């Protein structure tokens with residue numbers, strides 16, 4: 001029988017699918033790694049599983065303990081799912097703006113969710129980042145702290161990188177991914193460059209995030225808000241290793257959301273807004289390449305999480321993202 005024992009056995013080994021939208025016909029081959037095939041529907045299952053399993057194995061965690069982190073959604077479901085699998089309790093802090101569906105999804109795995117004010121800055125003691133750190137300290141909870149975790153980076157070095165290398169028979173020439181904590185990008189890029197130092201690695205950052213300036217010349221600038229979820233940041237994270245980034249491409253909310261919608265209607269791939277950002281970056285890179293090149297991009301989550309956002313015409317219109325002919 002081809003069967004599995006635990007839901008966590010199904011994390012990773014996600015498929016590569018050809019991407020056609022925006023890729024010139026006589027240009028390079030482009031593939032996207034569909035991370036919504038992971039059990040909770042996002043790339044975050046990989047790092048949540050690896051960090052918790054490491055901590056269980058070396059005794060930092062034992063059954064019945066509590067794990068905590070802050071989340072805007074995807075990490076919450078991943079951590080809650082993994083914690084349940086290991087007999088742990090989980091607590092997630094999240095800003096008020098997180099959609100009710102996402103909060104309900106996290107709770108459905110048995111986690112406790114603490115809602116914090118949205119407008120709080122990263123270092124505000126009321127904000128979800130600081131509340132998670134404080135509760136961990138005060139109560140002796142295990143702090144996942146994905147933003148600075150080197151196990152987060154390692155999880156991608158050990159899984160995402162090798163999977164891409166094997167599935168392209170080592171022929172990948174360009175790797176494209178968004179940066180949220182930086183874990184996916186840094187771990188995967190490090191592995192690929194170890195296998196072939198000529199592989200070009202391209203990071204994708206939303207307009208308003210602080211990563212692009214930092215990657216280009218290590219400048220720490222102040223960002224502004226943007227709507228795409230899962231990528232970009234207002235602080236520099238420890239999971240980002242800028243030495244593995246060859247180029248950074250900045251993409252607007254408008255381009256990202258419209259591209260995600262276009263890919264869903266033209267190719268039947270329903271992915272999140274940040275996958276739209278990655279696809280736009282892949283198009284820009286593809287224009288400079290030849291038929292000998294192979295680009296791989298990461299689609300970090302699926303469209304189903306964004307039915308009330310970029311897949312909702314009213315939301316798109318209210319935010320001024322729809323072209324005039326579509327918004328009639």
Ligand SMILES: Cc1ncc(COP(=O)(O)O)c(C=O)c1O
Nearest residue numbers: 178180181182183184230274300
């Ligand atoms: C929705 C979403 N989650 C997570 C990630 C990856 O995040 P990280 O850099 O934290 O590994 C991305 C990056 O593309 C993303 O779009």
